[in-house]
């Protein structure tokens with residue numbers, strides 16, 4: 001039978017169909033796409049990858065069809081590299097439809113050898129058993145794919161991606177149960193129906209799994225505490241495959257460790273948070289222009305320090321152009337009252353020359369909803385991000401001067417202060433694995449060149465900091481572990497790591513390793 | 517006054533993303549002649565245009581489908597010829613081949629295509645078109661061999677044969693590309709907004725195509741003139757483009773269903789009326 005006859009028959013057949021490649025006959029890829037569109041339930045096997053100029057183009061074609069028709073087309077000639085894959089697990093290897101859209105993350109390019117996508121804690125345990133059998137594969141965990149410190153993609157390794165575990169469920173009394181694969185935008189939209197909100201960060205596209213195991217410094221943190229401070233219980237699959245629940249009542253050690261160093265201890269499969277009532281908020285975006293960025297930064301620091309807990313304003317700039325800095329501020333006032341909003345924000349708007357302003361009364365969920373959705377092709381980060389982080393105890397004159405110099409160096413294209421204080425500092429240092437509770441700001445810089453960035457950062461910035469927020473740090477020199485975790489915290493983490501993950505299976509994000 | 521006498525065609529120019537299939541279906545139901553998709557595979561937010569075209573063709577009944585224009589450096593002629601002929605067969609002769617020399621060389625390189633200078637791009641296109649036509653021609657059993665600077669084909673079997681004469685429509689602006697269009701193309705497919713002096717440029721550009729066609733022993737009217745309209749379309753404007761500048765294919769850039777329907781229900785009939793009255 002010719003391919004054409006086969007296609008005509010398959011248009012109305014219950015399926016499945018195996019296409020072949022005959023000389024001078026129909027192009028199998030075009031025929032497969034045609035059939036997938038004509039017959040919604042048909043499963044189609046191709047004789048090989050789509051004919052294309054490159055594997056990227058072939059992958060793109062496959063991913064497009066997956067986006068349009070679901071994963072119904074497979075290539076007969078893409079046998080798995082692994083003979084011990086758990087049969088029930090959804091997997092993606094290079095050449096599989098859907099692989100390309102999952103190989104990169106928001107910030108990072110990669111080409112893992114295998115991506116496993118478990119849908120239940122049992123499947124997570126199976127995926128971890130596979131990871132234990134394959135110590136040669138570098139392991140990365142992924143939830144929302146917005147990791148910076150967390151290597152949620154890699155080259156040639158294994159990724160366990162729990163993005164499909166994204167249920168959100170109301171438990172009552174403000175308690176919400178959330179899967180790691182949900183995004184904060186989805187969480188906000190869900191809670192909005194109950195007039196509740198839960199602080200996370202400034203970007204709604206970020207995933208729950210990565211942020212809620214590390215900290216969560218966002219627009220509501222000064223009022224509600226960090227996201228980890230709202231955590232009441234977490235369910236994890238440990239390195240050996242056991243499923244545990246940790247809370248103030250059970251597995252307290254793990255509960256402590258997850259709140260700041262979670263990626264070292266297990267794959268979180270569900271989080272239970274206590275949200276708080278939040279209805280309307282003031283949302284502001286300012287663009288200011290400054291000829292003296294150090295002065296403007298200091299002025300911002302003075303205002304931010306005095307701000308009440310309901311007000312959180314982040315500060316962002318890049319390299320100056322012709323001696324002039326463009327500063328962006330964006331922030332939130334937890335109040336729907338226009339006068340209060342204006343009163344809180346005016347001091348910020350006057351720390352430099354105001355060029356543009358937008359202030360609106362909105363729902364917290366609307367602010368989170370500004371984040372883009374991930375398109376049909378998934379993330380498309382490339383290369384390695386170069387980011388540095390520091391917790392700033394006090395925004396001093398000397399710091400502001402050094403920031404101006406740092407910006408002039410041209411090594412940094414993104415420089416941000418996240419406003420801390422308030423409820424973040426109500427929690428004692430020893431209460432969670434994130435022990436840095438009293439900084440005024442979390443400082444983040446992103447550059448393009450690892451060496452250049454480290455040189456200016458080490459020289460100009462390091463001395464001003466006490467610790468760092470691990471989520472924004474990509475430097476892998478061993479000292480960074482000590483910056484993330486003060487001595488007492490690190491000692492306890494090491495002890496727990498020996499107990500719960502003795503083979504250091506989990507090492508993609510500030511791996512707690514023994515002193516060498 | 518130039519009018520090459522072709523029947524008028526109306527269509528849309530659609531962004532190749534998740535909404536594109538629905539827009540193609542809308543255009544088909546509304547009775548438009550053509551739906552076309554831009555092709556920028558290195559743009560991560562976009563779908564693969566060929567896959568999208570095949571999918572849209574399968575979901576529509578009457579409308580013709582084309583790339584606008586397909587990026588040759590990322591779509592080698594032998595692959596393209598076979599794919600286009602296959603889809604033409606499956607769709608009952610509804611495929612046209614909008615083709616370009618390929619812009620954005622860095623994007624092309626990032627997707628694994630060959631990075632070509634503009635001059636190389638033109639040379640590659642003039643190599644590719646005869647290869648494509650050769651592979652479509654199943655009138656002989658002789659195998660296809662081509663040793664060129666850009667493409668090698670050795671002993672390829674011809675076929676499949678397209679269901680109709682697929683038009684090769686070329687996106688061209690500069691003299692060399694216009695000459696190539698006159699020599700080898702079945703259609704010319706530029707965008708109005710990229711013409712240096714807007715519609716007024718068409719006289720000169722048409723003349724270059726006409727001249728190249730005549731030099732190659734072809735009728736100027738064998739090259740249909742189409743035009744992408746990026747900023748809306750009004751009946752009088754389109755009628756003028758048809759009667760004064762010989763444009764017979766009007767392709768409106770829109771991702772909006774209502775605009776698509778209005779093009780079919782109001783603008784196209786109005787333009788057809790105006791042109792019919794003038795042509796007599």
Ligand SMILES: Cc1cc2nc3c(=O)[nH]c(=O)nc-3n(C[C@H](O)[C@H](O)[C@H](O)COP(=O)(O)OP(=O)(O)OC[C@H]3O[C@@H](n4cnc5c(N)ncnc54)[C@H](O)[C@@H]3O)c2cc1C
Pocket residue numbers: 105106107140141142143144145146147148149150151152162180200201202203205206207208209210211213214215216217218262263264266267268269471472508509
């Ligand atoms: C645009 C942007 C804005 C941001 N803004 C803020 C902000 O305002 N405040 C803030 O606090 N942070 C912010 N972050 C940092 C963010 O919180 C971290 O990058 C976080 O890790 C992303 O979570 P994810 O699930 O999307 O990441 P993924 O890439 O999926 O994971 C990152 C890492 O988290 C760990 N991890 C992921 N899932 C699990 C799991 N289920 N169990 C255990 N460990 C897991 C792993 O180590 C993994 O490598 C921002 C990041 C980006 C890209």
